[in-house]
Structures are given as C-alpha cells and as structure tokens.
Amino acid sequence: MTIKQVRVYSPGSIANLGPGFDVFGVALEGIGDIIVLEESPEPGVKIDVQGVGADKIPSDPEKNSSGAILNHVIEKYEPRHGFNVEIRKGIPPGTGMGSSGASAAATTVAVNEMLGLHLSDRELVKLAALGEGAVAGAPHADNVAASLLGGFILVGEDWDVIRLDAPRFGIVVVVPDIYIENKTKKARELLPQKIPLKDAVKNIMHASRMALAISQKDGKMFGSNINDRLVEPYRAAMIPNFWDVKQAALDAGAYGCSISGGGPSLFAVGDNIYDIGDAMQKAFGDIESTCYHTRPSNRGTRVI
Amino acid sequence: MTIKQVRVYSPGSIANLGPGFDVFGVALEGIGDIIVLEESPEPGVKIDVQGVGADKIPSDPEKNSSGAILNHVIEKYEPRHGFNVEIRKGIPPGTGMGSSGASAAATTVAVNEMLGLHLSDRELVKLAALGEGAVAGAPHADNVAASLLGGFILVGEDWDVIRLDAPRFGIVVVVPDIYIENKTKKARELLPQKIPLKDAVKNIMHASRMALAISQKDGKMFGSNINDRLVEPYRAAMIPNFWDVKQAALDAGAYGCSISGGGPSLFAVGDNIYDIGDAMQKAFGDIESTCYHTRPSNRGTRVI
Numbered sequence: 001m002t003i004k005q006v007r008v009y010s011p012g013s014i015a016n017l018g019p020g021f022d023v024f025g026v027a028l029e030g031i032g033d034i035i036v037l038e039e040s041p042e043p044g045v046k047i048d049v050q051g052v053g054a055d056k057i058p059s060d061p062e063k064n065s066s067g068a069i070l071n072h073v074i075e076k077y078e079p080r081h082g083f084n085v086e087i088r089k090g091i092p093p094g095t096g097m098g099s100s101g102a103s104a105a106a107t108t109v110a111v112n113e114m115l116g117l118h119l120s121d122r123e124l125v126k127l128a129a130l131g132e133g134a135v136a137g138a139p140h141a142d143n144v145a146a147s148l149l150g151g152f153i154l155v156g157e158d159w160d161v162i163r164l165d166a167p168r169f170g171i172v173v174v175v176p177d178i179y180i181e182n183k184t185k186k187a188r189e190l191l192p193q194k195i196p197l198k199d200a201v202k203n204i205m206h207a208s209r210m211a212l213a214i215s216q217k218d219g220k221m222f223g224s225n226i227n228d229r230l231v232e233p234y235r236a237a238m239i240p241n242f243w244d245v246k247q248a249a250l251d252a253g254a255y256g257c258s259i260s261g262g263g264p265s266l267f268a269v270g271d272n273i274y275d276i277g278d279a280m281q282k283a284f285g286d287i288e289s290t291c292y293h294t295r296p297s298n299r300g301t302r303v304i
Numbered sequence: 305m306t307i308k309q310v311r312v313y314s315p316g317s318i319a320n321l322g323p324g325f326d327v328f329g330v331a332l333e334g335i336g337d338i339i340v341l342e343e344s345p346e347p348g349v350k351i352d353v354q355g356v357g358a359d360k361i362p363s364d365p366e367k368n369s370s371g372a373i374l375n376h377v378i379e380k381y382e383p384r385h386g387f388n389v390e391i392r393k394g395i396p397p398g399t400g401m402g403s404s405g406a407s408a409a410a411t412t413v414a415v416n417e418m419l420g421l422h423l424s425d426r427e428l429v430k431l432a433a434l435g436e437g438a439v440a441g442a443p444h445a446d447n448v449a450a451s452l453l454g455g456f457i458l459v460g461e462d463w464d465v466i467r468l469d470a471p472r473f474g475i476v477v478v479v480p481d482i483y484i485e486n487k488t489k490k491a492r493e494l495l496p497q498k499i500p501l502k503d504a505v506k507n508i509m510h511a512s513r514m515a516l517a518i519s520q521k522d523g524k525m526f527g528s529n530i531n532d533r534l535v536e537p538y539r540a541a542m543i544p545n546f547w548d549v550k551q552a553a554l555d556a557g558a559y560g561c562s563i564s565g566g567g568p569s570l571f572a573v574g575d576n577i578y579d580i581g582d583a584m585q586k587a588f589g590d591i592e593s594t595c596y597h598t599r600p601s602n603r604g605t606r607v608i
C-alpha cells in the first residue's frame with residue numbers, strides 16, 4: 001500500500017542559547033508547524049502556506065525550504081509522482097524561534113515516511129539543514145536538529161549531532177513586533193570576523209557548564225550560564241531596548257536571558273516565566289510584543 | 305595540641321586539555337609533589353627544595369609560590385611562629401604538568417591544616433592560585449584546582465570551580481628535553497589577542513562535548529574531542545616537531561593529542577598508552593624525551 005498523505009508536526013526551537021553559537025539548540029513545547037504532504041499526479045512541487053505569518057513565506061518551491069528539500073528528493077530518488085505541500089505555520093517566521101528549521105524538519109520526516117527512505121538521524125539532519133540553508137543562507141544543524149530530534153542538541157562536525165533529554169525548566173520567549181529586512185543575513189553580518197581570545201574563553205567556560213547542566217538535569221545551572229560574549233554584544237544592536245529587556249528578565253528572577261537564535265526575540269530561562277515575560281514585555285516600552293511561555297520538548301518531529 | 309608538622313601530597317595535572325584553554329584541568333595519577341611544612345621558632349619562611357628539577361626552583365620565599373602563600377597567610381592570620389618548608393618535587397617544573405600548581409596546592413592544604421583555617425574549596429583554590437600567580441604570572445585556577453580537588457575541573461568565575469570524577473582512561477605525557485627560558489610567559493605571549501569567530505565556535509563545540517563526556521564517563525568521546533584551534537596552532541611553534549609528534553600519537557591509536565598546559569610537553573589520551581608514548585618519543589627524533597604513563601586521579605591533595 002502506498003502512503004498517499006502524511007501529516008507531520010515539528011516543534012520550534014531556540015538555537016545558540018547564549019554561549020553556544022552555532023552549536024546548541026533546544027526544542028520547544030507547545031509551538032510548532034504542521035506539514036501535510038500529499039502525492040500529486042502532477043510532477044514537481046506545489047506549496048500552500050497557511051497560519052501565522054504565512055504572508056512572509058514564499059510558496060514558490062524554489063524559494064521555500066520545503067520546496068528545496070522535495071526538489072532534492074525528486075532529483076535523487078525519482079518518485080513516480082509529484083508533491084502537494086500544505087504548510088500550517090504555528091511558529092512566527094523571522095523571529096528566531098526556528099520557524100524555517102521546523103518546516104524543513106517536518107518536510108524531511110514527511111518525505112522520508114512517504115517514500116520509505118529509512119534515512120538515519122544524520123541523513124535527516126543533513127537533508128533538513130541543506131533544505132533550510134538553500135533558502136535561509138548557510139546550512140546549520142542547530143535549529144533543524146532540535147526540531148527533528150527534540151531535547152537538547154550539541155552540533156558536531158559533518159552533520160553529527162548529540163541529542164540529550166532536556167530537564168524540565170521554564171522558558172519564555174518574547175517576540176518584539178519589529179520587522180528586520182533580511183534578518184538572518186543581517187544577523188550574520190553584524191558578527192565580527194575576529195573576536196578577543198579572552199571572550200572565547202568565557203564562552204567555552206559557560207557553554208561547557210550548560211552541556212554539563214543538561215547531563216546533570218540542572219535547569220538552574222543551565223540558565224545561569226547563559227552568558228555570551230561572542231554574539232550577543234553585536235546582535236543586540238538590531239534589537240531596540242535589548243539591554244533593558246534582558247536586565248528586566250534577570251531582575252524578575254530569570255536565571256539567564258539572551259537572544260533567541262538570530263533574533264529579534266529574546267528568551268529567558270527561569271521558574272516564574274509568567275512574571276519574567278511580563279517584565280520583559282514592559283521593558284520593551286512602546287514596542288508591542290508577543291510572549292510564549294514554554295519549556296524544552298523532548299519529543300521532536302513526528303507523524304500525527 | 306598544636307600540629308607541629310604536616311606532610312601533604314599533591315598530584316600533577318594537565319590544564320587546557322585541548323579546547324578548554326584556561327577552563328579545563330585534570331589531576332594525574334602517580335606523579336606529584338610532597339610538601340613538609342613545619343613550625344619554626346624563627347619568623348618568616350624558609351624553603352628547601354629537593355627532587356626533580358629542584359635546581360630550577362628558587363628557594364627565596366619571595367620568588368617561590370609556597371613562599372608567596374605562606375607570607376600571605378602570615379600577614380593575614382598572624383601565627384605565633386614562622387614556617388620551614390621542604391618541597392620534594394616529583395613533577396618536573398616548567399614542562400606543563402602543573403608542577404607549580406601542585407606545590408601551591410600542597411602548601412595551601414598544609415597551612416590550612418596546620419593552622420586550622422577551615423578554608424572552603426573556593427578559598428583554597430583562590431589562595432593556591434594567587435600564590436602560584438604571584439611567581440608564575442597571572443593567577444589561574446585550572447592547575448591548582450585540579451591538584452587540590454582531583455578529578456576533572458571546570459573553572460568558573462571568581463574562583464568557583466566545578467569538580468567531577470573523571471572516568472578511567474589512559475593518558476601519556478611526553479616531556480621533550482628542551483629548555484625554554486621564561487616558558488609560561490612566552491607561552492602566553494605566543495597567543496594572539498584576537499582569534500577568528502569560527503575557530504571559537506569549533507572550540508565551544510569540542511569543549512562542550514568533553515564536559516559531557518566526563519559526565520557520561522566516556523573516555524573515547526573525551527579524547528576524540530581534543531581539538532583546539534585557539535591555542536595549539538600558536539604554541540606549537542615553540543615545540544620542535546610538534547605536528548609530527550601529534551600525528552604519531554593519532555596514528556598509534558590515540559583518541560586525541562595536544563599540548564599539556566603551557567607546554568612543551570604533549571599529552572595523548574588513549575587505551576594503548578605505551579604504544580602511543582613510544583610512537584611520540586620516536587617522532588621527537590633527535591630530541592630526548594621522558595614518558596609518563598598515567599590516568600586521571602580522582603584524589604586531590606591530601607595529608608599523608
């Protein structure tokens with residue numbers, strides 16, 4: 001029996017998580033995208049985007065990460081049919097919550113299931129990352145691996161990732177209502193080519209402790225090592241009131257706070273995420289924002 | 305009853321361990337210094353140095369880390385006696401095996417014991433590090449904390465350190481018979497002020513995995529993440545045949561190999577440390593070397 005339709009859910013994620021630039025990622029509970037993949041008698045890929053921020057996502061398969069993944073699969077595996085894709089966005093795109101990564105992860109799992117490709121985790125990560133990278137800039141595994149596998153991710157070389165169950169701790173993500181043209185590209189461009197060695201040492205110190213904290217199931221140790229000298233000081237420039245919002249989170253009891261992925265959202269880790277979120281939204285002043293109260297999801301992308 | 309004499313043993317250590325520059329340290333089994341601390345009716349500090357490389361260590365208390373520590377203690381706690389110190393070196397000084405750190409750790413524990421100071425671990429680390437730093441350059445906690453507490457050390461801010469039991473894996477340290485004037489200072493001067501951001505990302509990736517490996521008791525994962533882009537490429541210049549020796553270690557089956565502390569020793573992690581050591585010594589060519597076959601010590605400094 002051929003599978004004619006597959007529905008897949010993929011969670012959003014936070015990449016970097018402070019000191020772990022391009023290395024750390026964590027999947028988020030309660031926020032995600034759904035992909036409905038269908039066989040089509042027509043060749044090629046047709047995409048329909050619905051949901052949150054759908055107007056910001058191109059349905060042209062050449063400019064869409066799902067399209068990039070499916071076109072790659074068509075070329076490599078030559079299925080006897082085309083694909084219709086319905087993308088139901090639950091994750092606002094362009095905010096730093098792994099929106100494109102989740103759609104890429106969901107599409108990858110959907111097509112793996114439909115065609116019975118039996119891809120390994122590493123192959124899934126690679127395919128999803130290349131798909132995301134084809135439209136969003138350089139391919140990176142941090143968001144897609146977190147969305148695919150759930151939990152906490154330590155990116156390695158050559159699409160190798162380590163996945164760990166994350167302990168339970170509160171996360172609040174505050175998304176300011178600002179629009180940054182070419183955000184992902186701009187976020188990369190803000191970074192210097194070279195950074196002080198002593199700043200790298202601090203990031204190594206804190207990132208190592210965060211990895212250890214996950215292993216030891218210690219949410220407080222995890223949160224209180226969210227200190228980043230390599231990326232945050234530079235990217236803060238594109239987020240109005242960044243330092244005030246961060247300070248408000250810490251003053252409200254957050255263990256740590258930094259930029260979520262490429263921004264412009266901020267995330268904070270703590271116990272009292274409702275208070276922390278309120279304080280952060282207030283510190284954004286005249287800038288409207290949306291608050292997501294969440295926690296790590298140890299479940300990744302799955303057929304639903 | 306007053307304690308008139310205290311004998312203390314402190315193990316050697318490897319700092320940095322590849323990607324964890326100024327952050328990681330591990331104590332070593334079977335190699336260490338002994339300090340015999342005695343009350344003296346004379347005020348001040350008298351030091352006698354014996355053992356391996358004793359001629360390279362000044363017995364002038366103003367230029368000796370034990371002297372710096374004891375003078376600090378005399379000033380702060382005003383004991384009614386002075387100190388005689390006998391330093392029995394088992395760790396060759398100036399080789400990158402934490403020789404000065406071990407003597408500083410042993411002295412700190414000895415005086416803490418003799419005067420009943422009841423210092424916390426953090427205070428012990430701080431006192432030993434300041435003592436070592438007073439004569440060896442900037443104070444660093446990596447070697448002294450490993451010597452003091454044993455196991456694997458993750459240095460933090462303000463003399464806070466995390467100490468973990470290290471799993472059992474083989475370590476070989478090969479000490480080339482070369483003399484580098486002002487080695488610690490030179491080793492620091494070889495480092496650039498700024499380094500590429502992408503190199504920092506690689507170190508964060510590998511250092512995080514090493515911390516995780518310790519927590520998961522995985523010696524192979526620990527060793528195979530000994531990849532350093534921030535320090536090794538620059539300090540390699542002061543070690544003749546460095547790249548050949550490193551490659552020989554890897555070819556002989558080492559999981560990883562890098563500079564031990566500030567060098568000029570190299571260390572390698574693996575199962576067959578005798579074969580690995582032989583290969584490394586051979587690759588040093590005409591340069592004579594000494595080989596230490598060891599493993600992590602989960603016992604730190606102790607009264608004996």
